[in-house]
Amino acid sequence: MTAPAEFSPWTDPSAKPLIRFTGVTKRFGDFTAIDNVDLDIFEKEFFALLGPSGCGKTTLMRMLAGFEMPTEGLIELDGQDIAPVPPNKRATNMMFQSYALFPHLSLRDNIAFGLHREKMPKDRIAARVDEMLKLVQLEPFASRKPHQISGGQRQRVALARCLAKAPKLLLLDEPLGALDRKLREETQFELMDIQEKTGTTFVIVTHDQEEAMTVASRVAVMDHGRLVQVATPAAIYETPNSTYVADFIGDVNIIEGKAEPGDGIMGIAWAEGQPNLTGASDLTLASGATVFMAIRPEKVRISAEKPEGAANAVAGKVLDIAYLGNISTYHVELPGGQVIKAQTANTDRIARRDFTWEDAVWLSWSATAGVVLER
Amino acid sequence: MRRALVIAVPYFWLLALFLVPFLIVLKISLSDTELAIPPYTPTLDLSEGWAGFRAFLAALDLENFTFLTTDDLYWKAYLSSLQIAVVSTFLTLLVGYPIAYGMARADEAWRPTLLMLVILPFWTSFLIRVYSWMGILSQEGYLNQLLVGLGVISEPLTILNTNTAVYIGIVYTYLPFMILPIYATLERMDASLLEAAEDLGCSRLSAFWLVTVPLSKSGIIAGCFLVFIPTIGEFVIPSLLGGSQTLMIGKVLWEEFFSNRDWPVASAVAVILLLILVIPIILFQRNEQRQREAEGK
Ligand SMILES: Nc1ncnc2c1ncn2[C@@H]1O[C@H](COP(=O)(O)OP(=O)(O)OP(=O)(O)O)[C@@H](O)[C@H]1O
Numbered sequence: 139m140t141a142p143a144e145f146s147p148w149t150d151p152s153a154k155p156l157i158r159f160t161g162v163t164k165r166f167g168d169f170t171a172i173d174n175v176d177l178d179i180f181e182k183e184f185f186a187l188l189g190p191s192g193c194g195k196t197t198l199m200r201m202l203a204g205f206e207m208p209t210e211g212l213i214e215l216d217g218q219d220i221a222p223v224p225p226n227k228r229a230t231n232m233m234f235q236s237y238a239l240f241p242h243l244s245l246r247d248n249i250a251f252g253l254h255r256e257k258m259p260k261d262r263i264a265a266r267v268d269e270m271l272k273l274v275q276l277e278p279f280a281s282r283k284p285h286q287i288s289g290g291q292r293q294r295v296a297l298a299r300c301l302a303k304a305p306k307l308l309l310l311d312e313p314l315g316a317l318d319r320k321l322r323e324e325t326q327f328e329l330m331d332i333q334e335k336t337g338t339t340f341v342i343v344t345h346d347q348e349e350a351m352t353v354a355s356r357v358a359v360m361d362h363g364r365l366v367q368v369a370t371p372a373a374i375y376e377t378p379n380s381t382y383v384a385d386f387i388g389d390v391n392i393i394e395g396k397a398e399p400g401d402g403i404m405g406i407a408w409a410e411g412q413p414n415l416t417g418a419s420d421l422t423l424a425s426g427a428t429v430f431m432a433i434r435p436e437k438v439r440i441s442a443e444k445p446e447g448a449a450n451a452v453a454g455k456v457l458d459i460a461y462l463g464n465i466s467t468y469h470v471e472l473p474g475g476q477v478i479k480a481q482t483a484n485t486d487r488i489a490r491r492d493f494t495w496e497d498a499v500w501l502s503w504s505a506t507a508g509v510v511l512e513r
Numbered sequence: 514m515r516r517a518l519v520i521a522v523p524y525f526w527l528l529a530l531f532l533v534p535f536l537i538v539l540k541i542s543l544s545d546t547e548l549a550i551p552p553y554t555p556t557l558d559l560s561e562g563w564a565g566f567r568a569f570l571a572a573l574d575l576e577n578f579t580f581l582t583t584d585d586l587y588w589k590a591y592l593s594s595l596q597i598a599v600v601s602t603f604l605t606l607l608v609g610y611p612i613a614y615g616m617a618r619a620d621e622a623w624r625p626t627l628l629m630l631v632i633l634p635f636w637t638s639f640l641i642r643v644y645s646w647m648g649i650l651s652q653e654g655y656l657n658q659l660l661v662g663l664g665v666i667s668e669p670l671t672i673l674n675t676n677t678a679v680y681i682g683i684v685y686t687y688l689p690f691m692i693l694p695i696y697a698t699l700e701r702m703d704a705s706l707l708e709a710a711e712d713l714g715c716s717r718l719s720a721f722w723l724v725t726v727p728l729s730k731s732g733i734i735a736g737c738f739l740v741f742i743p744t745i746g747e748f749v750i751p752s753l754l755g756g757s758q759t760l761m762i763g764k765v766l767w768e769e770f771f772s773n774r775d776w777p778v779a780s781a782v783a784v785i786l787l788l789i790l791v792i793p794i795i796l797f798q799r800n801e802q803r804q805r806e807a808e809g810k
């Protein structure tokens with residue numbers, strides 16, 4: 139490697155993971171909440187868990203924190219099986235989705251709670267608590283009780299409380315959901331900053347894919363207790379391994395068709411009387427198998443005339459235009475009735491818009507712009 | 514208007530059921546004994562008008578209260594009642610807390626049943642239940658039979674007619690009043706708080722002391738007052754289960770009223786008892802109010 143070493147221990151086969159899940163399954167009665175998960179998380183990672191409600195994110199974290207035991211499989215921390223280690227002896231701290239602040243203690247005492255358990259000297263505790271209060275901008279409320287502050291403020295106290303101990307592994311269950319956009323972004327950068335300074339490993343649950351993209355070194359997309367894809371944010375976005383992941387992260391158009399495999403290229407017969415779509419692909423599929431093309435709206439070009447030499451070009455008419463300030467999204471209906479979204483950046487002033495409702499337009503994209511997916 | 518009416522109703526009852534009887538008792542405590550019906554003077558005679566009322570007031574004095582200080586039976590009885598009440602409240606807490614804790618921890622489906630079991634004894638008369646304790650605790654009672662039968666002891670224990678029997682009776686009788694408020698606070702407690710405490714480095718035991726106990730504090734206080742307040746004036750349990758050395762103010766009161774027929778002294782005893790109880794009652798009210806405020810959010 140010549141470039142400055144990029145942080146990507148998961149590509150290094152000799153790197154030792156901080157956390158290793160091996161065949162971990164968790165069942166509640168006959169309901170499987172976590173289904174045969176294999177996962178490595180490395181030291182200093184900022185690992186984001188993404189997935190719909192009820193897919194098992196919290197359960198996965200609770201197993202790391204020690205509140206749930208895996209029904210099957212092995213979880214190792216630093217190469218040690220953590221099953222016999224009780225929660226209070228684990229070098230992890232968890233921020234609870236429900237915050238779990240102690241209602242009988244002031245914010246200050248809530249934050250100091252874990253530090254007192256470490257038998258830290260009083261003055262150091264006070265200093266540390268002040269530091270944390272400052273970080274989450276709650277200094278004026280230090281002596282209030284949790285029921286005397288707002289929801290977003292409570293969330294910040296919960297965050298401060300688990301950050302205070304500076305553990306080896308921090309588990310944050312939707313730590314920023316209740317914050318307004320500005321505070322959320324500030325806190326995100328604060329978290330990244332803390333991570334850089336202390337080298338703490340973060341596992342964070344989020345519903346906000348933008349947040350995952352901003353902070354995470356890697357993202358795991360979950361569905362029904364399984365890990366569907368674990369990769370860097372860019373890889374998840376650009377090369378999702380399934381339509382589920384593509385659909386979950388960002389906006390995407392998915393076109394279904396029948397495979398007509400070529401050499402390093404996949405033809406997709408998607409509608410009768412229309413030329414095949416083509417996409418670069420190494421998939422080996424039987425001819426006629428169901429195949430999908432996932433294409434991001436910003437990669438679809440919209441034009442009035444049929445573009446020359448484009449690998450994929452389809453005609454349609456403008457159904458709807460969503461003006462979002464910096465970009466506009468055109469919803470274009472294809473002859474088959476399918477609606478495809480295309481985005482253009484609004485580099486010019488709004489007065490000069492190229493297309494309007496009911497206009498006949500052409501959509502085009504290159505062979506490498508879309509991703510060909512099996513499922 | 515309607516609001517005033519709504520507020521007036523409870524105050525009316527308070528007036529009718531508490532204040533008026535209290536004033537009557539207070540008045541009797543300021544009177545003198547007399548062999549008559551009623552057994553005290555003066556009585557208010559309204560036919561003589563204003564002068565009669567003045568004469569009535571002039572006849573009232575604090576003699577009975579002074580009398581209470583001359584005979585050390587009374588203050589000993591007050592002190593002993595207080596002591597028995599404090600000890601038995603503590604014992605009830607000791608027995609009641611684990612039960613409440615266990616109930617709050619039990620499977621949700623079981624809780625109504627457990628709650629029912631706690632309340633169940635109220636379905637039988639209190640008096641009958643105390644009598645059955647006599648059957649259990651007496652020299653040849655079930656407890657002694659069992660212990661002798663098991664070979665734990667060779668001679669039957671003397672429990673009945675001692676303070677021990679009084680403690681057993683009080684703890685048994687007032688246990689539900691301790692369990693229910695504590696259970697109510699424990700059941701409301703968010704289980705994730707204990708997880709958070711453990712996550713932050715507490716052992717199970719220290720999480721109990723640092724989180725569970727403080728959060729059930731209001732229930733503990735409420736339960737303690739609900740046991741302590743009626744126990745001070747308790748009469749039935751000490752007279753049925755206690756012995757000659759069991760000195761409680763409720764018994765003294767009874768004897769003054771019914772054995773000595775000295776209504777004025779008995780009333781003075783009752784007035785002092787009430788004054789002693791006012792303090793814990795106010796504290797109890799304040800606890801309830803603070804609890805409401807804390808939950809008011
Ligand atoms: N103690 C439990 N007993 C039974 N089922 C449970 C238990 N805890 C979780 N589950 C189930 O396991 C599944 C995963 O729950 P989990 O809390 O991990 O979801 P999540 O991904 O965190 O969802 P959300 O985004 O809504 O927080 C859910 O279907 C839930 O109902």
Ligand SMILES: [Mg+2]
Binds near residue numbers: 195196197235311
């Ligand atoms: Mg969750």
